[in-house]
Amino acid sequence: MSLLTIENFINNEHVKPSEGSYFDTFEPARGVAHALIPNSSKADVELAYKAASAAFPSWSKTSREERAKILYRIADLIEARLEEFAQAESKDQGKPVELAKTVDIPRAASNFRFFAGRILHAVEEAGELAGIGFSYTQRMPIGVAGLISPWNLPLYLLTWKIAPCIASGNTAVCKPSEFTSLTAYMLCSVLKEAGLPAGVVNMVFGTGMGAGQAIVEHPRIPLISFTGGTVTGAKIIANSAPHFKKLSLELGGKNANIVFADCDFELALKTSVRSSFANQGEICLCGSRIFVQRPIYEKFLSGLVQGAKALKVGDPTLKDTDLGAVVSKEHWEKIVGYIELGKKEGGTIECGGQKPASLEVEFQDGYFLEPTIISGLTPNCRVMREEIFGPVVTIYAFDTEEEAIQLANDSEYGLSCSVWTENGRRARRVASEIQAGTVWVNTWMARDLRMPFGGMKKSGLGREGGDHSLDFYSELKTICLAD
Numbered sequence: 001m002s003l004l005t006i007e008n009f010i011n012n013e014h015v016k017p018s019e020g021s022y023f024d025t026f027e028p029a030r031g032v033a034h035a036l037i038p039n040s041s042k043a044d045v046e047l048a049y050k051a052a053s054a055a056f057p058s059w060s061k062t063s064r065e066e067r068a069k070i071l072y073r074i075a076d077l078i079e080a081r082l083e084e085f086a087q088a089e090s091k092d093q094g095k096p097v098e099l100a101k102t103v104d105i106p107r108a109a110s111n112f113r114f115f116a117g118r119i120l121h122a123v124e125e126a127g128e129l130a131g132i133g134f135s136y137t138q139r140m141p142i143g144v145a146g147l148i149s150p151w152n153l154p155l156y157l158l159t160w161k162i163a164p165c166i167a168s169g170n171t172a173v174c175k176p177s178e179f180t181s182l183t184a185y186m187l188c189s190v191l192k193e194a195g196l197p198a199g200v201v202n203m204v205f206g207t208g209m210g211a212g213q214a215i216v217e218h219p220r221i222p223l224i225s226f227t228g229g230t231v232t233g234a235k236i237i238a239n240s241a242p243h244f245k246k247l248s249l250e251l252g253g254k255n256a257n258i259v260f261a262d263c264d265f266e267l268a269l270k271t272s273v274r275s276s277f278a279n280q281g282e283i284c285l286c287g288s289r290i291f292v293q294r295p296i297y298e299k300f301l302s303g304l305v306q307g308a309k310a311l312k313v314g315d316p317t318l319k320d321t322d323l324g325a326v327v328s329k330e331h332w333e334k335i336v337g338y339i340e341l342g343k344k345e346g347g348t349i350e351c352g353g354q355k356p357a358s359l360e361v362e363f364q365d366g367y368f369l370e371p372t373i374i375s376g377l378t379p380n381c382r383v384m385r386e387e388i389f390g391p392v393v394t395i396y397a398f399d400t401e402e403e404a405i406q407l408a409n410d411s412e413y414g415l416s417c418s419v420w421t422e423n424g425r426r427a428r429r430v431a432s433e434i435q436a437g438t439v440w441v442n443t444w445m446a447r448d449l450r451m452p453f454g455g456m457k458k459s460g461l462g463r464e465g466g467d468h469s470l471d472f473y474s475e476l477k478t479i480c481l482a483d
């Protein structure tokens with residue numbers, strides 16, 4: 001079978017990598033190679049940088065109306081190709097097509113639409129300065145941005161960077177994850193068709209250590225927006241430090257899901273099944289540490305096990321599939337390694353832990369894993385502290401509100417948290433004590449694009465969303481005019 005060959009996208013043209021080398025990318029559901037990815041080098045990043053740099057003077061002076069018009073067109077074109085994008089995202093990443101169709105791809109379109117609207121309606125600050133005159137602010141586009149994204153929500157997270165970056169008048173060199181390049185490649189033709197001028201968005205495919213690091217170390221790329229693992233985030237801080245780059249880092253998590261005895265039990269249970277296992281647990285916001293108040297612990301655990309066992313794992317193209325395959329063989333092995341560690345650490349596997357026995361022949365080499373619940377671990381076990389990023393959750397009983405807060409905050413991460421209670425005062429008290437960038441009360445994954453998004457502690461640096469994104473992608477200047 002001949003494999004699809006992906007090319008870099010520089011100056012609105014598809015180009016081969018300068019050293020001409022490619023590597024295979026695999027279809028997680030079948031465990032077979034399905035495309036060739038350019039193994040781009042420093043030279044390719046330089047070509048992309050030159051294109052982005054040449055496009056910057058004109059794009060940064062393009063009116064906000066014109067920029068918004070193009071962003072709206074991009075959104076429309078993504079939506080018009082919803083089915084095609086969803087099929088590709090599923091084939092490349094392993095997730096159910098239905099999830100890509102209802103979450104990933106629509107959200108990619110709304111990222112462009114949201115920032116188109118945001119720049120159209122943005123008003124700068126201004127005010128009289130008594131006895132002197134008048135001050136106002138101006139947002140200046142910065143230049144060429146480096147945008148580096150992960151594999152779990154490929155198009156969704158890449159467009160969360162591209163949209164505010166170009167809406168603010170910058171140009172970009174993007175590096176999608178080497179595991180999931182397909183929808184980023186498809187996006188290139190959408191950008192061109194929507195009328196985005198050549199060089200405004202350039203896509204360089206390849207590895208983190210190759211193309212990714214070359215972007216981070218490029219002396220004339222002054223800002224880097226990165227979403228990915230915490231260890232990589234630390235390398236990016238170190239490698240960009242000599243250049244004083246502006247950094248936005250969205251990193252890993254080990255999110256708590258706190259269930260109080262006074263919650264709406266059915267809603268908490270149903271949502272916890274989703275927040276544990278959606279996208280095979282490969283969402284940075286999944287609630288992987290479940291803390292349940294003792295009076296309802298046994299009932300909740302049994303409901304959760306029942307809910308997990310009822311999830312259908314397999315063919316990602318079927319409408320009723322809940323979990324597809326995890327992204328790669330290495331990742332599958334890492335997750336299974338954590339399940340084994342959980343057993344060694346004294347945990348009980350309440351359900352899952354295996355590759356499903358019922359897979360059809362064509363999926364038997366795929367990277368599937370049953371939803372797994374581990375009980376009996378203590379909070380200092382590695383499985384309860386380290387990010388697994390797969391369909392594996394731990395469950396633990398607590399007694400008091402103070403203990404729940406302490407357990408949730410006892411982590412080096414601080415990305416998100418869910419709190420389940422019908423007591424409004426408790427909800428406010430707990431939410432205000434939790435050390436996480438986002439706290440949901442009686443819900444999960446509700447995203448308001450106007451609100452800041454980001455992590456505390458080792459979950460990240462900075463906030464994106466609404467004007468926080470515009471702040472990152474522009475330099476804010478104060479101009480004072482004397483009378």
Ligand code: NAD
Binds near residue numbers: 152227228229455
């Ligand atoms: P990763 O850190 O391995 O890779 C992310 C991206 O960085 C990829 O494009 C990779 O090629 C590139 N990269 C790797 N090393 C690099 C280097 N030295 N210099 C520059 N670029 C480099 O992460 P991943 O495995 O793709 O994604 C999973 C991680 O992402 C998890 O930890 C997850 O929690 C996190 N994540 C966080 C958020 C968030 O919003 N906080 C969202 C999604 C995923």
